[in-house]
Amino acid sequence: MQGGATTPRQSIASLSNGCTAIWPIGMSITTTAVSSPTDQILLLLRESEFTKPTSCTVFCGTWNVNAKKQEGGLHDWILPSNQQYADIYAIGFQEIVDLNAMNVAINSSNTIQRAQFWQEKIAECLLLTKAKYTLIQSKTLVGLLLCVYVKDSLLSHVMDVRSTQLGVGLMGMMGNKGGVSVRLCFYDSSICFVCAHLAAHRENIIGRNSDYRSIIDRSYFIADPSNLLKDASSGGYEGDIIDAIDMPKRSGEQLLTEDLNIRQHEIIFWLGDLNYRIDDVLTVKEVFAAIAAKQLEELSAKDQLNIERSKGNVFHGFDEGICACGMLFTVSVVRLDPTSCRHCRPTDLRSHVQVPAWDGRVRHPPGQEDPGPRVVRPGAVEDPSRLATRAAAGLQVRAA
Numbered sequence: 001m002q003g004g005a006t007t008p009r010q011s012i013a014s015l016s017n018g019c020t021a022i023w024p025i026g027m028s029i030t031t032t033a034v035s036s037p038t039d040q041i042l043l044l045l046r047e048s049e050f051t052k053p054t055s056c057t058v059f060c061g062t063w064n065v066n067a068k069k070q071e072g073g074l075h076d077w078i079l080p081s082n083q084q085y086a087d088i089y090a091i092g093f094q095e096i097v098d099l100n101a102m103n104v105a106i107n108s109s110n111t112i113q114r115a116q117f118w119q120e121k122i123a124e125c126l127l128l129t130k131a132k133y134t135l136i137q138s139k140t141l142v143g144l145l146l147c148v149y150v151k152d153s154l155l156s157h158v159m160d161v162r163s164t165q166l167g168v169g170l171m172g173m174m175g176n177k178g179g180v181s182v183r184l185c186f187y188d189s190s191i192c193f194v195c196a197h198l199a200a201h202r203e204n205i206i207g208r209n210s211d212y213r214s215i216i217d218r219s220y221f222i223a224d225p226s227n228l229l230k231d232a233s234s235g236g237y238e239g240d241i242i243d244a245i246d247m248p249k250r251s252g253e254q255l256l257t258e259d260l261n262i263r264q265h266e267i268i269f270w271l272g273d274l275n276y277r278i279d280d281v282l283t284v285k286e287v288f289a290a291i292a293a294k295q296l297e298e299l300s301a302k303d304q305l306n307i308e309r310s311k312g313n314v315f316h317g318f319d320e321g322i323c324a325c326g327m328l329f330t331v332s333v334v335r336l337d338p339t340s341c342r343h344c345r346p347t348d349l350r351s352h353v354q355v356p357a358w359d360g361r362v363r364h365p366p367g368q369e370d371p372g373p374r375v376v377r378p379g380a381v382e383d384p385s386r387l388a389t390r391a392a393a394g395l396q397v398r399a400a
Contacts, residue, residue: 001323005295018330021043024048026317027171030203031109035080035105035248044145047052047398050358051188051399052398052399053396053397053398053399054187054396054397054398054399055391055394055395055396056086056087056088056186056394056396056397057084057085057086057087057088057270057392057394057395058087058090058191058393058395059076059078059083059086059089059090059154059390059392059393060089060090060091060092060193060269060271060390060392060393061078061087061089061090061091061270061271061388061389061390062092062093062094062195062272062273062388062389062390063077063092063093063094063388063389064093064094064095064197064273065093065095065096066095066096067095067096067097067098067099067143067299069114069117070118070121071323073121073124074121074122074125075125075126075128077130077376078091078122078125078126078132078390079125079128079312080390080392081082081217083392084085086392087150087154088091088148088149088150088151088154088186089122089126089133089146089147089181089193090146090147090193090195090269090271091118091122091148091149092144092145092146092147092193092195092271092272093118093143093144093145093146093195094143094144094195094197094272094273095273096111096114096115096140096143096144096145097110097111097114097141097142097143099142099143099176102302103143104142104169104170104174104175104176105174107372108142108262110138111142111143111145115138115140115145117145118136118145118147119138122147122149123135125267126149131151131152131153132151132152133151133152134149134150134330135147135148135149135151135162136148136150136153136155136158136161136164136182136184136225137162137163137182138182138186139163139165139182140165140173140180141162141165141167141175141178141180141183142167142175142176142178143176143397144165144175144178144179144180144195144196144197144224144272145180145195145199146163146180146181146182146193146195148161148182150186154186157186157187157399158184158185158186158187158321159184159187160183160184160224160255160256160345161182161183161184162183162184162221162222162223162224163180163182163183163185163220163293164181164219164220164222164234165179165180165181165182165213165246166179166208166215166218166219168180168211168214168215169290172214174280177198177199177211177218178196178197178199178211178215179194179195179196179197179215179272179333180194180195180196181193181194181195181215181219181221183221183260183265185255186353186397186400187397187398188276188397188399188400189266189267189397189398190255190264190265190266190267191266191267191268191397192262192265192267192268192269192270192271192392193269193271194215194219194262194268194269194270194271195270195271195272196211196212196215196270196271196272196273196274197209197272197273197275198212198272198274198276198348199211199271199275199367200275200357201275202277202280203280204209205276207306208274208275208276208304208308208314209308209313209314209346212274212314213314213316215262216261216262216263219261219262219335220259220260220261221259221260221261222259223256223257223258223259225262236392263324267395267397269393270318272317274305275306275357276303276308277304277356277357278303278304278353278355278356278357279302279307280354280355281302282299282302282355284355286394287299287355287356288356291356303357303359351386359383371375
């Protein structure tokens with residue numbers, strides 16, 4: 001979504017209850033197959049005559065694991081009992097390794113080993129579905145890991161899978177903070193998944209905003225010539241196209257030879273540890289008191305991400321539901337200093353307790369149903385601050 005140049009298309013995606021993912025809907029025009037922008041608009045208006053909507057389900061999960069391993073299974077998180085099994089699973093992790101100087105700047109072997117560990121855990125979990133899933137792409141960046149799985153029965157409808165990464169941490173380029181992304185064409189619609197870890201510290205709002213803009217503006221999926229089909233169009237813009245128009249490309253094949261950025265996708269899921277907090281107009285004690293009183297709407301109004309969105313600084317075109325369950329919110333947002341008080345309770349309001357925050361975020365197209373986040377503690381964990389967030393979305397994609 002690019003400022004006033006973009007018109008949201010709200011019919012692309014609809015949420016089911018329990019979503020905790022982030023996505024805007026954007027569109028882009030190409031002139032490959034038609035002679036003028038007017039023709040393209042006319043084709044868009046008649047889209048239903050030559051395409052049909054196909055329903056699918058997508059599950060997104062995000063978990064900051066604090067460089068710990070998981071002894072138990074992940075089924076409580078990835079396979080919630082009240083939801084159907086998804087067609088696509090996008091699972092993101094943050095801090096799969098310690099974000100120390102060795103891991104960030106020198107040694108990537110620890111990241112590779114931990115990524116393999118979590119991929120095996122996910123695979124074990126998906127075996128319980130009795131369906132077959134294939135890991136179509138995974139991407140790592142120091143502590144970040146994003147894995148995308150597709151049901152085997154739908155693999156024939158997947159094409160042009162690409163991935164990219166962008167570090168925005170130390171010196172604006174190191175991988176202690178940043179984003180990893182995977183994109184694909186599913187049927188005839190383009191989907192992008194972004195897993196991000198933004199700047200920490202309650203007062204560093206500008207840093208988080210800058211990280212978001214860097215990831216969405218500077219992440220590029222480079223075209224892979226091996227993806228070319230015999231009858232694929234060359235793609236790209238021809239002639240003097242009207243750049244202000246931003247509508248869907250007509251076919252996944254038209255994207256094959258183009259370098260793409262995140263905004264050039266119809267469906268975008270943004271997940272991760274965004275690190276936005278409740279604003280410092282409230283003390284930690286006041287935040288906990290509001291949680292106990294279930295005053296979540298009041299807290300939402302003081303949420304830094306909501307404030308920045310209302311100013312138009314970040315996540316333009318995204319929307320978010322409010323958490324419907326105070327107890328889940330109380331547990332999920334507590335992030336304790338593991339070096340000082342590893343096992344203290346959320347009610348231990350001491351100086352080392354960070355302010356609660358909605359780190360696992362919820363986003364959906366404007367006008368859609370407001371879902372409440374679902375936060376779970378998968379299996380047996382060592383650290384009481386380690387909780388995971390999950391999402392399930394029902395989508396409609398284009399099938400030619």
